[in-house]
Amino acid sequence: VEQSYIMIKPDGVQRGLVGDIISRFEKKGFKLIGLKIFQCPKELAEEHYKDLQSKPFFPKLIEYITSGPVVCMAWEGVGVVASARKLIGATNPLQAEPGTIRGDLAVQTGRNVVHGSDSPENGKREIALWFEEGELVPWTPVQEPWLRE
Ligand code: GTP
Numbered sequence: 001v002e003q004s005y006i007m008i009k010p011d012g013v014q015r016g017l018v019g020d021i022i023s024r025f026e027k028k029g030f031k032l033i034g035l036k037i038f039q040c041p042k043e044l045a046e047e048h049y050k051d052l053q054s055k056p057f058f059p060k061l062i063e064y065i066t067s068g069p070v071v072c073m074a075w076e077g078v079g080v081v082a083s084a085r086k087l088i089g090a091t092n093p094l095q096a097e098p099g100t101i102r103g104d105l106a107v108q109t110g111r112n113v114v115h116g117s118d119s120p121e122n123g124k125r126e127i128a129l130w131f132e133e134g135e136l137v138p139w140t141p142v143q144e145p146w147l148r149e
């Protein structure tokens with residue numbers, strides 16, 4: 001099954017947006033299989049964003065992600081990766097549609113409150129990077145037949 005790594009960034013935690021953000025994925029109908037609050041070490045932030053290493057904003061990005069605790073989540077469901085990206089909205093919150101997390105709750109690219117995996121492959125890779133195996137919990141939601149025919 002498809003999985004996405006969703007992370008509430010330090011600004012989202014500090015601004016008290018954790019409940020609101022989790023609620024959006026929960027209400028949509030995805031399944032939460034991993035959740036923790038975590039102070040990210042520099043090395044992990046660098047590994048997570050290694051594709052952006054050559055960008056001028058990379059040092060600031062690492063500083064941002066390690067500036068306070070993040071909330072790490074693993075979400076599972078059919079189509080969860082693309083759907084989560086839609087729920088999150090455009091990278092630049094000023095261009096993100098109202099109704100999306102960034103569109104509703106943020107103003108700046110460098111403080112865009114949440115991360116979402118950009119492909120199913122990266123979803124799996126990032127969940128393996130941020131979670132120990134024993135931290136992921138498989139379970140069957142009772143609402144399943146009310147979500148899918
Ligand atoms: P993530 O879900 O966090 O991966 O965001 P994204 O997929 O929408 O964007 P991308 O992967 O291209 O960039 C990762 C993160 O780097 C963004 O979410 C921003 O926090 C940050 N970032 C990207 N572009 C810029 C930029 O031009 N300036 C600054 N300051 N930060 C940027």
Ligand code: MG
Nearest residue numbers: 115116117118
């Ligand atoms: Mg990205």
